Amino acid sequence: MKKDVIYIDIEDDITAIIEKLKSSGEKLVALVPPKGNAVLQSVVNLKLLKRAADGVNKQVVVVTNNQALQALSGGLGIYVAKNLQSKPMLPTDEEVDALPDDEVEVSDSSGVGNLTDETPADEEDLSEAEIAALEESEDGTGSVPLAAATATKDKKGKSKDGKKKVPNFNSFRKKLLIGGGIALVFIIFIFMFFLRSRAVVTVRAETTPVDVLFDATIDSSLSKTDASAAQIKAIPQEQKKTVTQSFTPTGEKDVGEKATGTVEFSTDSIGALGKTIPAGTQLTSSGGLAFATTEGVTMTLANSSGADVGIVAAESGTKYNGAKGSMTGAPSSISAKIQGQTSGGTTRVVTVVTQADVDKATEQITQQDTSSIQGDLKKAFDKSVVPIDSSFNVALNNLRSEPGVDQESNNAQITAEAVYTMVGVKESDLSKSMDAYIKTQMTNPKQQEVYDNGIDDVKFEKKSGEGTSFVYAVSSTAQYGPKFDTDALAEDITGKKVGEARSDLESLPGVKSVDINLTPFWSNKVPGVDKIKIKIDVDEAVSG
Numbered sequence: 110m111k112k113d114v115i116y117i118d119i120e121d122d123i124t125a126i127i128e129k130l131k132s133s134g135e136k137l138v139a140l141v142p143p144k145g146n147a148v149l150q151s152v153v154n155l156k157l158l159k160r161a162a163d164g165v166n167k168q169v170v171v172v173t174n175n176q177a178l179q180a181l182s183g184g185l186g187i188y189v190a191k192n193l194q195s196k197p198m199l200p201t202d203e204e205v206d207a208l209p210d211d212e213v214e215v216s217d218s219s220g221v222g223n224l225t226d227e228t229p230a231d232e233e234d235l236s237e238a239e240i241a242a243l244e245e246s247e248d249g250t251g252s253v254p255l256a257a258a259t260a261t262k263d264k265k266g267k268s269k270d271g272k273k274k275v276p277n278f279n280s281f282r283k284k285l286l287i288g289g290g291i292a293l294v295f296i297i298f299i300f301m302f303f304l305r306s307r308a309v310v311t312v313r314a315e316t317t318p319v320d321v322l323f324d325a326t327i328d329s330s331l332s333k334t335d336a337s338a339a340q341i342k343a344i345p346q347e348q349k350k351t352v353t354q355s356f357t358p359t360g361e362k363d364v365g366e367k368a369t370g371t372v373e374f375s376t377d378s379i380g381a382l383g384k385t386i387p388a389g390t391q392l393t394s395s396g397g398l399a400f401a402t403t404e405g406v407t408m409t410l411a412n413s414s415g416a417d418v419g420i421v422a423a424e425s426g427t428k429y430n431g432a433k434g435s436m437t438g439a440p441s442s443i444s445a446k447i448q449g450q451t452s453g454g455t456t457r458v459v460t461v462v463t464q465a466d467v468d469k470a471t472e473q474i475t476q477q478d479t480s481s482i483q484g485d486l487k488k489a490f491d492k493s494v495v496p497i498d499s500s501f502n503v504a505l506n507n508l509r510s511e512p513g514v515d516q517e518s519n520n521a522q523i524t525a526e527a528v529y530t531m532v533g534v535k536e537s538d539l540s541k542s543m544d545a546y547i548k549t550q551m552t553n554p555k556q557q558e559v560y561d562n563g564i565d566d567v568k569f570e571k572k573s574g575e576g577t578s579f580v581y582a583v584s585s586t587a588q589y590g591p592k593f594d595t596d597a598l599a600e601d602i603t604g605k606k607v608g609e610a611r612s613d614l615e616s617l618p619g620v621k622s623v624d625i626n627l628t629p630f631w632s633n634k635v636p637g638v639d640k641i642k643i644k645i646d647v648d649e650a651v652s653g
Contacts, residue, residue: 112137119143123154127161141172155185170197306636310643311624316560316590319550328578336541343532346486352527356470360463368422368429368454373415378442384408392438399423429454459517467510470523475503486531494533497569504528540564547587560647563587588647591619595643602635610635
């Protein structure tokens with residue numbers, strides 16, 4: 110008789126498997142679960158599968174080498190087979206133990222074709238008698254030997270009888286429970302051995318707030334810090350960068366030609382003879398226009414009646430053309446008069462760079478966004494250094510304008526080497542200086558100590574300084590309170606119950622509250638001194 114083979118997919122649940130079983134057209138159905146599938150490794154699912162098979166009068170055979178699945182199937186009376194060419198059987202405990210604990214491997218070229226198209230040479234389809242034997246044993250109507258259903262025929266057609274026995278699943282479960290219990294006891298032993306009692310005691314002290322405000326000299330030239338004198342060695346950081354700033358010139362300049370002419374000097378005074386009128390002598394026309402001589406002349410008896418000298422206008426422009434008549438500015442007793450009139454002056458106004466333009470562009474450079482540079486300077490400090498943001502400074506060196514001042518241009522640019530600097534102080538140096546100041550504010554320094562000197566919220570304000578030395582106002586809020594001997598406290602509470610230890614500590618002066626945490630959780634007494642950690646904390650409810 111033919112048998113149907115159903116390959117169970119990895120995502121199939123028990124409902125899908127039962128549907129495939131019911132839809133099979135054969136009376137004998139072989140179920141091949143995939144490797145690692147856990148659907149059939151459930152007693153409940155196997156019972157549902159067997160009930161469904163009985164309901165449609167089908168015989169199920171589970172094809173697997175998995176020992177656990179074989180044991181479960183055998184315990185419920187479901188036949189198993191090692192592979193698709195083996196006869197079904199109900200395995201005994203010994204047979205299950207002897208099998209390799211592997212899932213059946215099915216290739217594309219194996220069992221399916223053999224089962225559906227042809228029978229292997231050394232195997233035959235189950236006979237009607239074998240099927241009937243399987244069914245009768247499942248119905249429970251009689252005691253039918255399993256050999257009748259599972260006997261293997263040799264090549265001559267003879268059967269080899271072997272008695273099969275249902276495995277004892279209760280024995281398997283008992284062994285599993287015993288092994289689990291032993292493992293649990295071992296885990297508890299390890300847990301208790303390595304997690305011996307420890308205590309973390311947090312003592313919250315009543316503290317007094319104090320405003321920290323003092324002037325500190327922060328100087329990079331100091332050899333070391335003097336905390337008591339608030340002189341802290343500065344640690345500088347520097348970054349150089351070439352910067353530019355474009356600008357539009359706003360100056361105006363007349364670059365036209367200057368008017369020229371000739372002036373005649375004369376004198377009728379003997380005292381004026383021998384006087385020299387140097388080149389560049391400033392003369393003013395009757396119209397108020399300024400001119401300068403282009404050459405020098407000495408008055409003598411020979412030229413006293415008229416010595417001609419060239420003149421040029423002080424500025425370009427057509428307004429200097431046409432000047433004539435007498436001029437002022439000549440030495441005493443010497444008169445000056447323009448010969449004819451001046452000419453040649455032209456007007457051409459152009460845009461030029463002014464010093465005001467350069468100054469404005471320089472200021473714009475100092476106002477450029479420097480947040481990224483400040484961030485880089487802060488990153489350059491060691492983690493043990495507190496950067497002082499207000500110390501950031503920008504210095505411009507080698508400033509130059511292209512084109513230069515008074516030069517004609519419609520567009521210009523200044524270039525400079527920017528030097529960015531920032532200083533910081535070592536956190537330990539700053540902390541010591543703050544502690545020194547706080548101690549001056551204590552009412553009883555010998556019996557009090559600093560709990561929080563406020564260094565996490567410290568602020569700096571620059572007051573004065575130059576070069577490498579600056580004075581900063583340092584400000585924050587601190588807390589100080591009673592001084593405790595933690596070793597003595599640990600000695601006092603060792604061996605006491607938690608409630609008693611907490612009560613003893615809370616009765617001490619300056620103690621607001623106490624928390625005691627013991628590990629492991631079943632501990633109820635404080636352990637030895639070497640297992641106690643005491644932390645002194647600030648009670649925020651009363652600290653300011």
